[in-house]
Amino acid sequence: MRRPKLLHVPFWATIVFLYLPIAVLVAMSFNAGESAYTFEGFSLKWYGELLADERVISGLVNTLIVAVSSTAIATVLGTLLAVGLARYTRSKILDAVALMPAVLPDLVLGIGLLMLFITLNQTLGHHSVILAHAVFSTAFVAAVVRTRLTGADTSLEEASRDLGAGPVTTFVKVTLPQLTPGIIAGALLAFTLSLDEFVIAFFTIGNADPTLPIVIYSMIRFGVTPEINALASILLLVSFTAVIAGQRLTKIGESRAQD
Template sequence: MKMGAGLKLHLVLFYAFLYVPILVLMALSFNRAGLPTVWTGFSLEWYGKLFTADPIIKAARNTLIVAVISTVLATVIGTALAVGVETRRKSSALDAVLFAPMIIPDIVLAIALLSFYSFLNVTLGLHSIILSHVVFNIAFVVAVVRTRMRNFDHSILEASADLGASEFTTFRRVLLPAIAPGVIAGALLSFTLSVDEFIIAFFTAGPGSSSTTLPMQIYAMIRFGVTPEINAMATIVMLVSFTLVLVAQRADKEVFTR
């Protein structure tokens, strides 16, 4: 079915509204003057200053630590949950519990996690942010991996069991390779969400810069105005996020093509 002219115009306006501000921000990160109103020439000066700023480098390192560890934990736990749920009797109540973190507003989840840590007298820091991101990301991993599990031939698991393989061997040699594209896509999505996440990290971080992540650092800097360094930092974060999303989508396509 051909797309009408009105629908095409609506689509163009939608994408323009969505991406033109991002493109403008990226362009300003290369503006020599550093002003949002005057273009004085192309320059990489702001990127050079960005990579020599200790608070930004430290915040980026904290973000990578949180993202990598939380992604590994969320992927392992989420994959195990997806396998367990899909191989058991279907339950809408269980599905609602699993996917609740995806639906609950971030601010509500952040307050709940902070209250939970306070109740247990847990000292806040990078470890509390990591655990919070694991809770937030598990649902996304489960959703992606379950999609993959619903699109492959389950009879190969029965064949493996009939040939005498144990449950662990069947999982390691048969099931895991079959759902690997979904696991990879879920991990990349989890990493992207963790890198970009601000509200939960802000509420569950400890005092001082030792647990400041990159989004928190950007927020602290932007309160005094948008500077060229912030534009450069936002450009890098967006490029990394877009790249990971594209890789995740490509891996996710394997869910339906393999």
């Protein structure tokens, strides 16, 4: 049956609404002029300006430190959490509590973590941002790995235990290899989320050198420039690449599981 062409109108209208502002931002990052709103010719000079901007480079280094560290913590904790929820508990309440940081507003989570650090008399800095990012990233990793566990072949784990392997050996040699695509996808998602997270970092960083999103916020307070457009375009490319890689790894894992 042929679908009416009018049904395509809402779809393409939604696509344009979502992606047209992003396309304009990327296009204006190649603007030769000083204005962020009037295109005066093609140029790559603003990408060169980024390399010479010490604030941007310092913020990028801080962001990478936070993102890599929090991703490592979240990947380990999220994987263990997913296995525990899928294999050793059958509680919807625990499922909801474990995944709650993923749906809580960033503002609420940021204020709550700030109050926790102050109550514990902990100084704020990059270490507090790493722990804060690990909190919400763990929930996302757990959700991705939990999805992978749903399609995993439990008969291999049962066979391993029947042959005398202990829980740890079974997990390392049987369960973990099956979960590897999901773990990598979850880690990429956690890294992407940490890379451009602003609100939680703003509340928990204290007087330490700012991360890149905070640097961008301080820059746009005085107006948007083509340099900011160029920086946003690079972050967009990194995020897009990580998301696509995560999706591909998930599909590869599903295909192998079906085979």
